[in-house]
Amino acid sequence: MMPFLVLDRLTKHFGSQVAVDNVSLAVEKGEFISLLGPSGCGKTTTLQMIAGFVRPTSGAITLEGRDLLAIKPNRRGLGIVFQSYALFPHMTAAENVAFGLEMQGIEREERHKRVAEALELVGLSALADRYPRKMSGGQQQRVALARALVIRPQILLLDEPLSNLDAKLREDMQIELRQIQRTVGTTTILVTHDQAEAMALSDRIVVMNQGRVEQIGPPHETYERPATPFVANFLGKTNQIEADVAPGGGEVTLGTARWPIPAHYKGRVVLSIRPEKVGFADPGNSALSGTVKTRIFQGNHWLYQVDTANGLITVIRQNSGEKIPAEGEVVGLTWGPSDMGVRPAGGATA
Amino acid sequence: MSSAAAKIDSSRTSLAPYLLSLPAFLLFVSIVLIPIVMTVLLSFHDWGQFKGIEPVFILKNWQEIWSDSYFHEMFARTFRIALAVTVLTALFGAPEAYILNRMRSPWRGIFLLIILGPLLISVVARTLGWALLFGGNSGVVNKALMSLGLISSPIPFMFTETGIIVALTHVLMPYMVLAVWASLQRLDPEIENAAASLGASQFTILRRVVLPQVIPGILSGAIIVFALAASAFATPAIIGGRRLKVAATLAYDEFLNTLNWPLGAAVATLLLVALVLIIVVSNRLVERRYGEMMR
Numbered sequence: 078m079m080p081f082l083v084l085d086r087l088t089k090h091f092g093s094q095v096a097v098d099n100v101s102l103a104v105e106k107g108e109f110i111s112l113l114g115p116s117g118c119g120k121t122t123t124l125q126m127i128a129g130f131v132r133p134t135s136g137a138i139t140l141e142g143r144d145l146l147a148i149k150p151n152r153r154g155l156g157i158v159f160q161s162y163a164l165f166p167h168m169t170a171a172e173n174v175a176f177g178l179e180m181q182g183i184e185r186e187e188r189h190k191r192v193a194e195a196l197e198l199v200g201l202s203a204l205a206d207r208y209p210r211k212m213s214g215g216q217q218q219r220v221a222l223a224r225a226l227v228i229r230p231q232i233l234l235l236d237e238p239l240s241n242l243d244a245k246l247r248e249d250m251q252i253e254l255r256q257i258q259r260t261v262g263t264t265t266i267l268v269t270h271d272q273a274e275a276m277a278l279s280d281r282i283v284v285m286n287q288g289r290v291e292q293i294g295p296p297h298e299t300y301e302r303p304a305t306p307f308v309a310n311f312l313g314k315t316n317q318i319e320a321d322v323a324p325g326g327g328e329v330t331l332g333t334a335r336w337p338i339p340a341h342y343k344g345r346v347v348l349s350i351r352p353e354k355v356g357f358a359d360p361g362n363s364a365l366s367g368t369v370k371t372r373i374f375q376g377n378h379w380l381y382q383v384d385t386a387n388g389l390i391t392v393i394r395q396n397s398g399e400k401i402p403a404e405g406e407v408v409g410l411t412w413g414p415s416d417m418g419v420r421p422a423g424g425a426t427a
Numbered sequence: 428m429s430s431a432a433a434k435i436d437s438s439r440t441s442l443a444p445y446l447l448s449l450p451a452f453l454l455f456v457s458i459v460l461i462p463i464v465m466t467v468l469l470s471f472h473d474w475g476q477f478k479g480i481e482p483v484f485i486l487k488n489w490q491e492i493w494s495d496s497y498f499h500e501m502f503a504r505t506f507r508i509a510l511a512v513t514v515l516t517a518l519f520g521a522p523e524a525y526i527l528n529r530m531r532s533p534w535r536g537i538f539l540l541i542i543l544g545p546l547l548i549s550v551v552a553r554t555l556g557w558a559l560l561f562g563g564n565s566g567v568v569n570k571a572l573m574s575l576g577l578i579s580s581p582i583p584f585m586f587t588e589t590g591i592i593v594a595l596t597h598v599l600m601p602y603m604v605l606a607v608w609a610s611l612q613r614l615d616p617e618i619e620n621a622a623a624s625l626g627a628s629q630f631t632i633l634r635r636v637v638l639p640q641v642i643p644g645i646l647s648g649a650i651i652v653f654a655l656a657a658s659a660f661a662t663p664a665i666i667g668g669r670r671l672k673v674a675a676t677l678a679y680d681e682f683l684n685t686l687n688w689p690l691g692a693a694v695a696t697l698l699l700v701a702l703v704l705i706i707v708v709s710n711r712l713v714e715r716r717y718g719e720m721m722r
Binding site: 129130150151155156157159160161163164166177180181224 | 615617626627640
């Protein structure tokens, strides 16, 4: 079966600058995809090319096999939620939501019914006659979402929709957004620089950097098995330790411990271990030992920086009642062989 | 004790703003308020060909304006011209501002300069320029059109209302463009994309989304343009001349030619009162209609 939405070698140049470089992506119907990356990575430009506000320099976009680039933005039938919400300030919430239906020439009665349904979906029925300026950021955001969904778009495009909300509200909206998307089942593409948001919401994450796709995969897999150093660093914190492969190959030595690694690595390698995978052990017989330099309490977990012979190692331990090393204490560090990623040293360290 | 100290303190701080604004207030009183009050008082004085101005309180001048159809016609003309100029500046200025707002960096500056151009040129030079283009048989445009056979007699421009309206529209256009431009700049740049994504055509976007949001800008521009057009002096004086008077040129003539200062003062006062009333009322209407949603 043909995928729902296909981006094929999509490229955009602004003058001599390459904003999007050869991006290919196949999206299944009903999927929730996040384009994740730092600012300037080309994620918003990619979204704007799908929306039709930016013309690609080369490449193709097809929706159910139709060439989307041949269709004008106002005929594409996509629902878009903008970062600024871009609500019409001279219209009430209900009028904002009704606008797209009016453009489709939908009968008055049907329109009222669908506007009411959309407002109920986002929990704003009580504020239907209010002007956007009299609403909070979260409420405006819901109106924008209702306005985009009410036209029953084939694809819902979200451009950093939660970035203007405060942290607590953002978390609530994440959950709500995911529930609404599940309810209506609209294929959704979210652009965000917030990795937690991308991981919380998406079926798959597209990590982008400097206009290129670094990795595409489900959140858990992308986090656990980063394909590139950039992804490893961008998604959560990662400890990177340089080590030498033993002369015979197949293992590395760190401190007193030996770690099995795939046989094809030779010379110097970089090991990457997530901070939450590192545990404390007796300093005598573990891979690395070091001194606890700082210890920070962060509510549900403790964050440690341990000074070792191989550099600073970050350790995250759940606040579950186990023994807590003090600052200045000498500790041993340990982890399982499967928690460790390996790549040759000397490559980009991002 | 401490509350007493606080009281003294608060009275001291509450006095400071008044003291600080006193110099500006005195300046305002001496150069704006006093002359206006004197003009109003002057309008109630008597005047005769041989006795000059007599400082008495009579309603003669006001009765003359009230009863003489010459003054009715002249005030009607003044506001007719002002209204036409306002409508024309809005009709041309609002699209001009929209186009200007969409221009890219070097062009925007260049075209802004062109739009502001009329304000940078002396009113006399600018108006005489219009006269050179359209004035009588020898006007450049009239000559060209006649020699092309498009018109048989020159388009009348000098000493016509049309001429005054065209020249005033030209010079007052920047005020409208800048007022509309200011309101366009408050527009969310993504709002047109949002409307397009919902299926609106370019025309619908302009009509349903952009225009309603710049109407407050158009209205505030209209108030400025109307006030300036109704009280304009130099342009009507040069193009309208003696034959076609408006309130400002009439007041001038009464003061400097007839030397009937009280009558001139009455005309000037009436113009001022009428303008203030029109501006306050229309501003009130704008506020009531758009105040809630735009602010």
